[in-house]
Amino acid sequence: MRMVFRWFGTGNDTIELEHIKQIPGVEGVVWSLHDIPAGEEWPNEKIIEVKKQVEKSGLNIDVVESVNIHEDIKLGLPSRDRYITNYIKTIEKLAQAGVKVICYNFMPVFDWTRTELFKEMDDGSTALFFENEKIKNSDPMKLVDMISRNSSFTMPGWEPERLEHLSKLFEQYKQVTEEDLWSNLQYFLERIIPVAKENDIKMAIHPDDPPWSVFGLPRIITNKQNIQRFLNLVDDPYNGVTLCSGSLGANPDNDVADMVRKFTNRIHFAHIRNVKTYDNGDFIETSHRTEDGTVDIYNVVKSYHETQFSGYVRPDHGRHIWGERSRPGYGLNDRALGIMYIWGLWEAFKKSKSEDSVT
Template identity: 65%
Template sequence: MRMVFRWYGEGNDSVTLRQIKQIPGVEGLVWALHDVPAGEEWPMDKILAYKKLADEYGFHLEVVESVNVHEDIKLGRPTRDRYIENYMKTIEKLATVGVKTICYNFMPIFDWTRTELFKEMEDGSTALFYEKAKVDGMDPRELFETVIANPDFTMPGWEPERIGRLSELFDAYKDVSEEALFDNLQYFLERVVPVAARHDIRMAIHPDDPPWPIFGLPRIVTGQANIRRILQLVDHPSNGVTLCSGSLGANPANDIPAMIREFGERIPFAHIRNVKVYENGDFIETSHRSCDGSVDIAEVVRAYYDIGYTGYARPDHGRHIWDEKCRPGYGLYDRALGIMYLWGAWDAYARERGGKKVAQG
């Protein structure tokens, strides 16, 4: 397991590279050019500027999250070929700075969805929260305005320029079924996976968050059967999955350790976090400890250890603790605590099995 840490760049993150360097076992940054609109080719000068910052602290840039997929690709519009061409050119550029994994998602219109960014918990910390009934009865434009309400940071995966196009986009998706979305994903993968493979890069699709349809939009990366199908659309090692225990764990029917054991060789990137799911379908993000949420994170780590996982992993979202002012879900303190929980479990399994080596960065 190779530990990495998501960082949003200078001036766009409350966490500094100096602070990340002090977290044991972190070897690389998970990064992206968040100011480049989806569908545009990434400028080489901006890529190199990011690499220069990483090099100063001895971090690699082997994991990108995300190179966003333009909506016309998801919709299967005739214009998609131009955006796919830009995507392939970006892949080629990323290879020159050592990128090995590209995380992306295929969620229509909306990326991750929450109803509160700073829901207070019993201990006084706050966390990302999803209230199912509110989403079920909400005008999606209200949600978009809520998510981008924080003017201090861009929100990962969300594109503010879509606000004025919501009605247009919802109309466009009226005739897009799950099957059509699978077809459009296959069209995309058949073109980009060969390019990625030539450059020793693995594409890693992120599960839908939450893993069910919202606002009448189709969602297809929701569970074990659908992930199996996606990996078979283009059956190649460069077509992989970012296995996110938090996204998939919002549905109690998803067996995360079973997915790890089945898809292990096709998981280049792991997001490991916990979530507490309530009977009414609400959920809130918690600490990484198994007993604090509905996902048995200790068993998740055990599954990765059992398969001899050598891919990248990050602690994903954290709570906001100790009065930290930070991007929702992406403070320093709780994610650092999460890393130490993950390393502790990994080391324990190594010693339990008589392994000579414990966690290494």
């Protein structure tokens, strides 16, 4: 298991590289060029700039999250070939810089959806929260109109400057079914996986978050059956998964530990975090500790150890604790605690295995 830590870059993150380096066992940062619009080719000079900065701190840039996919690719529009060509050029540049894994997603319009970014918990910490009733059966066009007219009503990711763009996208996706999205994903994979293989970069799709349809938008990377279908679209070791215990765990029907065992050879990146789910469909992100949430993190980590997982792992979203001000879900403190919890489990499994072999 190789531990890495999400970092949004100088000027975009409150966390310093030297602080990340001080977390025991962390080898690298998970990074991206967040100022490059989806679909545009990444400039080589910006890639090299990040590489030099990170490596100077004694960390690596092995994992990128994410090279975002243009909506025209997901929609299957004629313009998608131009954006796929740009994506291929970016893969080639990242390979030259030493990148080993690219995490991406194929979620229409939003990459993740929450209704509250700083929901207060019983202990005074705050966390990302999803209120099902606020989303369920909502008309997105009415929400766009409501936010436009009422600045006090907000939704994460629905900034005023995006509203016109969102309105157009919702209209376009009215004609897109889940099967259409599967077809468009296969078209994309058939173009990029041979390039990834040639450049020794493993592609790792992230599950949909939450793993069900939101605002009527199609979502397909949601459960064990669909992950298997995805892997079969292009059955190649370079076509793999970012297995996120939090995203998949928002649906209690998903057995994440079972998925670890099932897809072990195709998991190129692991996100480990916990969520507490409620019967009404709400969920809130908790500490990584098993007993604080609904996902059996103990068994998830045990499954990675038993399958001798040697890929990249990062703690995913954390709470906001001890007065830290940070990007929603991406503070230093709780994610560092999460790392130590994961390492504690890993060491216990390792020592138990050694003792068993001796006896």
